[in-house]
Amino acid sequence: MPASDDAGATGALARKKPRAGRNLPVAVAVGVGLLLVVGASLFFRPEPFVLLATCAVGAALWELSQALRRRGINLPLLPLLVGTVGILVSSYYSGPEALFVSFMLTVAGLVVWRVIDGSGVPAVRDAAAGTFAAAYLPFMAGFVMLMLAQEDGRIKVLLFILLAVANDVGGYVAGVFFGRHPLAPTVSPKKSWEGLAGSFVLATAVGVVGAVYGLGASPLLGLALGVIAPLTATVGDLAESMIKRDLELKDMGSLLPGHGGILDRLDSMLLTAPFVYLFLSAVA
Template sequence: MTADPLSERPARVPRAGRNLPAAIGVGVLLLVVVGASLGYSAVPFVVFAAVAVGAALWELRTAFARRDIRIPIVPLLVGSTGIIVSSYVSGAEALMVAFLITVVGCVVWRLVDGGGPAAVRDSAATTFAVTYLPFMAGFVMLMLADPQGRVRVLLFILLAVANDVGGYVAGVLFGRHPLAPTVSPKKSWEGLAGSFVLAIVVGVVGATWGLDASPWLGVALGVVAPLTATVGDLAESLMKRDLELKDMGSLLPGHGGVLDRLDSMLLTAPFVYLILSVAV
């Protein structure tokens, strides 16, 4: 009896390299949670952001430990929460003060635990962690504190979704030319073009209907968001390559870890905040 040749064929691997049904399901669930928190009041979203950043910090700590880099997680989590809450409550000055206090507190905590070259290396990694995650997330809280804050944050999140969806669809359908083959082989120039198209559409609709602003503001947001998101995504890919990791975690099926979901948004937040602060 001969074997069925179809049963011996290897399973087809999706071109995007992810579990698409799981990614869609988790993505929709996250959007529902974000929408529900923003729809009720700003406070639930602040709590949600603090938890998400805390989870991402934990993933970063675990990843750094692969290279024997130790970052003090307790003061880091406490300081991260302080940065996010104070940014929303008291504004940009509080963001900077909380950031500096967190960096100093974490460095002192690490030095008390032991000095030497390892302490210098760990302190530098800790400063990077504070800057990369809670400090960047603080700009989302600054947006949220605006009178139109919930609309601004929702537009920011939808721009991130448009960047991912537009890039994914265009990359799968038309992707032929790698964007950065040595860093992220699955990213293509065609995918980046798709990110621009969908992000500009979302930006124009959000600016005109949500913020009652000029459609040119939406165009500016739609151009800037994919640029910064792509740089943020490629930067995390470089870090994962150096740490020999595929994903930063596994909390979000189809996406990887929380940090894998936040990487493109973190670098985008300050730019969206600045554009909206100047133009609206």
Template sequence: MTGLAGSDTALGGAAPRAGRNLPIAVAVGVGLLGVVAASLFVRKEAFILLAALACGAALWELAQALRRRGIQLPLLPLLVGLAGVLVSSYVAGPEAHLVAVMLTVGGAVVWRALDGSDGRALRDVSAAAFAAAYLPFMAGFVMLMLAAPDGDRRVALFILLAVASDTGGYVAGVLAGRHKLAPSVSPKKTWEGLGGSLVLASAVGAVGMVWAFDASALVGVALGLAAVLTSTLGDLAESLLKRDLELKDMGSLLPGHGGVLDRLDSLLLTAPVVYLVLLLALPVVTS
């Protein structure tokens, strides 16, 4: 969902360098953006449901991936906690967000304890805490943005920044990429691609702040730069996890893109940064 072609595809042709089908990847990416836009601007509750489905699918993919190392995620309490975090964050704000995350971790620990205490219990509980911090906690910041009176525009800018980072890096990397950014983690990422991400995301941030909020373009540039850094870190972090698990993709639910988590990785780490910057630049006024 963060890019039209996917982070590992190459420009031109149906059989790109990374083995992805570019036309299908673009079609799926455009379709995803259309569904997100429709849910976001028609009714906020629809977007919450869409976010819950996407994050739930990502949790399921993570659970399947961790099984390769003998780790059993307590999936049911994590899924219930995910719904609780999203709804609580949207309805009741930051304090409820933190409480719901802590309850999710606690529920996962209790669930695993009731399942029996063996040599893998501590490892499973640690994985559950990681999963709760990685998905429900980070996704909750999107709900905090959405809860603002202009929340639809805040979330739209957040998503467009991630799309700009991915797309700018993809195009610049394909056209001019020569110097590897992190060859041991993600061989196809280049410094030139990072430059393309910075340029496009800064431009989108500047235009978005002026057009959607009548605010300073400089704030938008800073927001774009910050979003690129977190998007890149999020993508590299998931690449490192996949490399450790010996996986190319986290799943295959999205043709041309891999798994849902492969599309959410950069969004997850970017959400708290965009939320905080927008909160400082555009304080929410409550009546």
């Protein structure tokens, strides 16, 4: 091969690598493993999934606390973790009112905790960050618990998770092979409009199959879910990207090889959960 061709091939590979971004075999293996764990937790009874979700949100809170330390912000982690258990468990067993009340109690508890602690930087900043963390993670995750408590709740939660997976996989594949036009270059340079289209296509297919064969509902429900999920998931993903960019981080953690941290997997799901819950509550 001529030197110019070899250089051109090397340049093409260098240009292509950033699109893929991660170690694909490792990412696929970890992703499939996570999906199997989630499926197993939903198989017999819903309670194992509640425990799994609580552990995942707790780990994500820990990652967020470590990331915010880069800016001198100290999350009141202990009251947040206690509040996470209260929010998720009470949401599953007692409904929307319990979700709201337990969230407010968590915020009150972390503010009091931080004021009593009184160490380091002004307490107001840490308390505000803690309130954001409580709203961003356990409160949003509480809508998944509300979904789980509904009739056919395990199927709805599984469909919700598969929609999130379809959004990621469809966007990744379409972005790698067809991505040409950046979606939000200043926030997440690798995201493209072509990738978003791929998310819509695969999420719609999953939504239709899940609605018809999982819930016995109209295909129109699946079409609507296939539109809602990628929109909210993309906003959630871009929101976390803005946080990471401000903190000068590539990933929120390294607990999931090939994916980054727990929060890097939950970011798109967190904002999607309340919309899917409200939509399924009104229609399904």
